[in-house]
Amino acid sequence: MISFPKPDVEQFFQTLVVENFTVSPDEKQIVFSTNLNGHFNLWAMDLPNQFPYPLTFKNQSAEVVHYAKNGEFIIAGFDNDGDENTQLYALAPKGGRLIPLRTNEGVRHFFLHLTEDGKRLYYASTKENPTYLNSYVYNIETGEEKLIIEGATAPTFIYAVNPNEKNLVFVKQFGNTNSLAYLLADQKEYLLTPATDKQHTVTDVVYTSENEVYFITNYDADRSYLAKFEIDTKKFSKVLQLEQEDFQFISFSEKDQVLYLVGAYGVEDRLYSLDLSSGEHKRISLPVSVVEKIVVADSGNLYIQGRSAIRPNNLFKSTDKGLSWEELTHFRVPGVSDEELVEPEVLTYPSFDGLELEALFFRAKEENNNGHVILWPHGGPQSIERKWFRAMFQFLINRGYSIFAPNFRGSSNYGLKFMKMVEGDWGHGPRLDNIHGLDWLIENGYAERDKILLMGGSYGGYMALLLHGRHADYFKAVVDIFGVSNLFSFIQSVPEFWKPFMNQWVGDPEKDKEKLTEFSPITWLDGMTKPMLVIQGANDPRVVKAESDQIVEALREKGRDVEYIVLPDEGHGFSKKENEILVYRKILEFFDRFI
Numbered sequence: 001m002i003s004f005p006k007p008d009v010e011q012f013f014q015t016l017v018v019e020n021f022t023v024s025p026d027e028k029q030i031v032f033s034t035n036l037n038g039h040f041n042l043w044a045m046d047l048p049n050q051f052p053y054p055l056t057f058k059n060q061s062a063e064v065v066h067y068a069k070n071g072e073f074i075i076a077g078f079d080n081d082g083d084e085n086t087q088l089y090a091l092a093p094k095g096g097r098l099i100p101l102r103t104n105e106g107v108r109h110f111f112l113h114l115t116e117d118g119k120r121l122y123y124a125s126t127k128e129n130p131t132y133l134n135s136y137v138y139n140i141e142t143g144e145e146k147l148i149i150e151g152a153t154a155p156t157f158i159y160a161v162n163p164n165e166k167n168l169v170f171v172k173q174f175g176n177t178n179s180l181a182y183l184l185a186d187q188k189e190y191l192l193t194p195a196t197d198k199q200h201t202v203t204d205v206v207y208t209s210e211n212e213v214y215f216i217t218n219y220d221a222d223r224s225y226l227a228k229f230e231i232d233t234k235k236f237s238k239v240l241q242l243e244q245e246d247f248q249f250i251s252f253s254e255k256d257q258v259l260y261l262v263g264a265y266g267v268e269d270r271l272y273s274l275d276l277s278s279g280e281h282k283r284i285s286l287p288v289s290v291v292e293k294i295v296v297a298d299s300g301n302l303y304i305q306g307r308s309a310i311r312p313n314n315l316f317k318s319t320d321k322g323l324s325w326e327e328l329t330h331f332r333v334p335g336v337s338d339e340e341l342v343e344p345e346v347l348t349y350p351s352f353d354g355l356e357l358e359a360l361f362f363r364a365k366e367e368n369n370n371g372h373v374i375l376w377p378h379g380g381p382q383s384i385e386r387k388w389f390r391a392m393f394q395f396l397i398n399r400g401y402s403i404f405a406p407n408f409r410g411s412s413n414y415g416l417k418f419m420k421m422v423e424g425d426w427g428h429g430p431r432l433d434n435i436h437g438l439d440w441l442i443e444n445g446y447a448e449r450d451k452i453l454l455m456g457g458s459y460g461g462y463m464a465l466l467l468h469g470r471h472a473d474y475f476k477a478v479v480d481i482f483g484v485s486n487l488f489s490f491i492q493s494v495p496e497f498w499k500p501f502m503n504q505w506v507g508d509p510e511k512d513k514e515k516l517t518e519f520s521p522i523t524w525l526d527g528m529t530k531p532m533l534v535i536q537g538a539n540d541p542r543v544v545k546a547e548s549d550q551i552v553e554a555l556r557e558k559g560r561d562v563e564y565i566v567l568p569d570e571g572h573g574f575s576k577k578e579n580e581i582l583v584y585r586k587i588l589e590f591f592d593r594f595i
Helices: 009-013 391-398 416-420 429-443 459-474 487-493 496-505 513-519 521-527 545-557 577-592
Strands: 018-023 029-034 041-046 062-067 074-078 087-091 099-102 109-114 120-125 134-139 145-150 156-161 167-175 178-185 188-191 202-207 212-217 225-230 235-240 246-253 258-265 268-275 281-284 290-296 302-307 314-318 345-350 356-362 373-375 402-407 452-457 478-481 532-537 562-567
Touching: 009 391, 009 577, 018 062, 018 290, 018 302, 018 314, 029 062, 062 109, 074 109, 087 109, 099 120, 109 156, 120 156, 134 156, 145 156, 156 202, 167 202, 167 496, 178 202, 178 212, 202 246, 212 246, 225 246, 235 268, 246 290, 258 290, 268 290, 345 429, 356 429, 373 429, 391 402, 391 577, 402 429, 429 459, 452 459, 459 478, 459 521, 478 577, 487 513, 487 545, 521 545, 532 545, 532 577, 545 562, 562 577
Parallel strands: 373 402, 373 452, 452 478, 478 532, 532 562
Antiparallel strands: 018 029, 029 041, 062 074, 074 087, 087 099, 109 120, 120 134, 134 145, 156 167, 167 178, 178 188, 202 212, 212 225, 225 235, 246 258, 258 268, 268 281, 290 302, 302 314, 345 356, 356 402
């Protein structure tokens, strides 16, 4: 008999994922962005066959993938090495050369809508108005372009266009917890939600007819629900609200007159259908824990992109309205069975002020366990850690590390009030939520005080730096992945269209100077005494390289142990497999030094 060794960590590095997808109108082709060749490109499968073939060789992530309703071409949007300046192209269904549609170096383009005849492209852009954005309609046949909305007071995006193009819905985004939706008709603007001084959001919009708009909002509520706006009467009404559910996005089946709603229930998603004729709704089974995207074909068939804690993003199809699902892609950790991976335990614990928090705990299997726990504060901060696959988590767990991922105050999916708790309080409440989580773990036997490590990315990287500076005695070593080190320089360096809401989100550099100084990790250099690994993408437009440069330089001046990796062809994340492998291997080697 041949004896095969246990899976090596290298196998986790080679996990492939689906990043985005679209489906042809006749459902004979599904096009998706994946890293089959180590870089993200567009690939396709001719259904019902499931063997992929390449369409592009650009080696860049695709933020936009949209099939024209006439089936003649695909809209594709790529940035360059993580700079997030998306350029829009047309691509033939068979692949080949990308035809520029809206491209402009240093400018970001947001795809908004393509008319059913494939002739007119609606998009928003930072050109001419980098702070609030302008929205345009571009005639693909004639090359003519018309300004539709000139953004003012807040970054502005078109969310939906009426099938007859006589009106549309746009949203002004004042922040993650404050956005207003308007109907633009006959050059007049009408609020979709009743006027109020209370902040709320509108997060997704669909036309179900020329006279009715359905959308997701938390107007006058803590949780998001489904609402309707009647164009003729300008009447707003609440349609469907479920307890403890935060609806995220909706899709419409014109054939079946059914709305499909994805609802976030804390760390996992649920899928519902709402029959517009009867008004009845029901929950539908899902093959994944988290849904990233849903597409409803003209036939009524459903396609979703989703992942679970032990399986990466894959594509699924349902021909019976969600009663059963066929998996179209089969990405897994190569050579590793589901049984060798770890599902998280969902924990709840009280924080310093009695606020109950939810967290995920990935416990290393007994045969691998090295006794150490990694604290992972998530990014955002108005985001969340969920039951979704992270190759980094599973390979570290396989090597014996358990991972604690708390959803501290400010996390999404727990209601508007909870999400707002981080606004203007980046460094107090969330910091203590993390520390009280560690204390709870220790008290309840999940962790030992002298066997805790710390790692985070983006806001999580910021929190890793701040926790290191103020609570170094908890940790043996720290990894910061593109984290904010100085809130004053961060506020000045973010993308222009982020700046209008920085005062509410982070704070005012003048009025809140004392608080921002206290909340900036660079203030607490003296407390950063543990070995540190810092990782940064050179092209990151969100947390620019200078944020990592200044903390590394300041610590090295104090003679501290700091390793620094700068990836010249990455932005706010890892889009290239060789970079991902480099970083993950380094993190493992770094942590292994301390166990």
